[in-house]
Amino acid sequence: xxxxxxxxxxxxxxxxxxxxxxxxxWVATVGNIDWPxxxxxxxWDQQQELLAILNRIASLKMNAVVFHIRPAADALYSSRHxxxxxxxxxxxxxxxxxxxxxxxxxxxxxxxxGLELHAWFNPYRAHYTRDTMAAANTxxxxxxxxxxxxxxxxxxMDPGDPEVxxxxxxxxxxxxxxxxxxxxxxxxxxYPYPENDASGRRIDxxxxxTYARYRKxxxxxxxxxxxxxxxxxLVEAFFKGVRAAKPWVQVxxxxxxxWRPGNPPQIKGFDAYAExxxxxxxxxxxxxxxxxxxxxxxxxxxxxxxxxxxxxxxxSQNTKRRHVWPGLAxxxxxxxxxxxxxxxxxxxxxxxxxxxxSTDAGHIHFNMxxxxxxxxxxxxxxxALYDEPxxxxxxxxxxxxxxxxxxxxxxxxAATDExxxxxxxxxxxxxxxxxxxxxxxxxxxxxxxxxxxxTHRLPGRPDRVFVTAVSRTGVESAVVTATTxxxxxxxxxxxxxxx
Numbered sequence: 489x490x491x492x493x494x495x496x497x498x499x500x501x502x503x504x505x506x507x508x509x510x511x512x513x514w515v516a517t518v519g520n521i522d523w524p525x526x527x528x529x530x531x532w533d534q535q536q537e538l539l540a541i542l543n544r545i546a547s548l549k550m551n552a553v554v555f556h557i558r559p560a561a562d563a564l565y566s567s568r569h570x571x572x573x574x575x576x577x578x579x580x581x582x583x584x585x586x587x588x589x590x591x592x593x594x595x596x597x598x599x600x601x602g603l604e605l606h607a608w609f610n611p612y613r614a615h616y617t618r619d620t621m622a623a624a625n626t627x628x629x630x631x632x633x634x635x636x637x638x639x640x641x642x643x644x645m646d647p648g649d650p651e652v653x654x655x656x657x658x659x660x661x662x663x664x665x666x667x668x669x670x671x672x673x674x675x676x677x678x679y680p681y682p683e684n685d686a687s688g689r690r691i692d693x694x695x696x697x698t699y700a701r702y703r704k705x706x707x708x709x710x711x712x713x714x715x716x717x718x719x720x721x722l723v724e725a726f727f728k729g730v731r732a733a734k735p736w737v738q739v740x741x742x743x744x745x746x747w748r749p750g751n752p753p754q755i756k757g758f759d760a761y762a763e764x765x766x767x768x769x770x771x772x773x774x775x776x777x778x779x780x781x782x783x784x785x786x787x788x789x790x791x792x793x794x795x796x797x798x799x800x801x802x803x804s805q806n807t808k809r810r811h812v813w814p815g816l817a818x819x820x821x822x823x824x825x826x827x828x829x830x831x832x833x834x835x836x837x838x839x840x841x842x843x844x845x846s847t848d849a850g851h852i853h854f855n856m857x858x859x860x861x862x863x864x865x866x867x868x869x870x871x872a873l874y875d876e877p878x879x880x881x882x883x884x885x886x887x888x889x890x891x892x893x894x895x896x897x898x899x900x901x902a903a904t905d906e907x908x909x910x911x912x913x914x915x916x917x918x919x920x921x922x923x924x925x926x927x928x929x930x931x932x933x934x935x936x937x938x939x940x941x942x943t944h945r946l947p948g949r950p951d952r953v954f955v956t957a958v959s960r961t962g963v964e965s966a967v968v969t970a971t972t973x974x975x976x977x978x979x980x981x982x983x984x985x986x987x
Contacts, residue, residue: 507878507934509843509849509878510551511548512813512850512853515541522856525537531585538590538597540860544860546602548870549871549876552880553594553598553604554606555605555606555607555608558659560615561629562575562580565591567659567662569662570627570628580622591669595667595668599668599938602938605670606669606738607667608675611726615643618638629643639691640683646698653718664729664734671779673742675783676744676764679765681763724776736960736961740781742781744764744782745783745784745793747769752797752801754794755793773808778810778811778883779811779812779850780810781852783814786798796841811881811883813850813852816851816852817830821866832866835869840873847881876934889963891913891963894922895910896968896969898972899972907945908944908945909924909944909946909970910943911955918939920959923958923964925955926953933948954970
């Protein structure tokens, strides 16, 4: 419910503002971390597990899911370019039977629940082990072995080869074109995290031949700068490819939470700029993304890697005013090791701090298993935090035009006599979401309803009902007062939603 202090800011005749907060969770498929629970389940069991995940997200009044569909140059969807993932069917290249497309299913079911679905890709990882004997005949390690490099226990596509970049962008744009997704997402795996050999010596990524080809072609950068440039080119091409295909689809990147040690001065730790060649601050400041989700997986009171200190630093670098929605280490609630365990109250406090620091609030939980199992009373604590539904913050740079004024008519269900509101978008438009605010005896109820809904049952027997249509980029229409069919709808000039 709206607090009295907040409500006092608005006239009694105005509907309360809609909360704005991106509330999401990563659903990891690599290694069957979150879904499916194991490879080779029946189609029906896979679908039921996925529905349970979406139902938990919706029941908590969260509004987005980040769904892992390309873990290692493979696909958990019907791909034109890469084989089915072994994490789905138990053998790479084997199609599910009976046939189904998990991404199409997930998009459809997410949208029925009013959730955004962001498709998550790994751009460079080719195979999760060096043992490629079980790789499908259509996998890159077989079709284009010249593009891949063994590194420690993995096989990696070489970021220095332009064909690797073209391949990754082609895969992403294909998904954007064919599926009604709301966003695309890449995480922190660029060049591989460095590893040591049996004697403890650092293993260098084996790209000397690619670098030599670059130098022979007239390139002048040293190897570290060349590697960073390779990743920059991928990120820029990824962003531009998505923008050209569907301008409203959001581009998200979730880098390691520290750009460089010493930024800000008290911060220590892994140097992602120097070690995995990820200049994530540059991507943010160049506007090559719509939201940045730095993985801030450290507690509030850890001085050298403090959650609020790092969050504030990232926000201070946000010169293009994109979204900064941190990733939270919710999975560590279940970790029993003393050095890594955090209580659920830590996550609650981090969300509260994130809300206090900005009107552009948002966060992503890693991972979905933590939200399903709910250790340390996590689920009721999140339910209390998310007591009111929220729209994700708007992205007006993707489209600032508000939807036309919708029509909202009050009526009665013929069978039960319960009050309903009949919803219709403006001419030649589709609503992505509806907001419905109803007031009964001075108490307001806020609901966010999928845009496909045309008749919505109202809670109780409200005295007044206010409706807005919401665009795909999060922009609201004018607030319309729902009326009976005989009356003329009016447009409220009061509060809409917080920007």
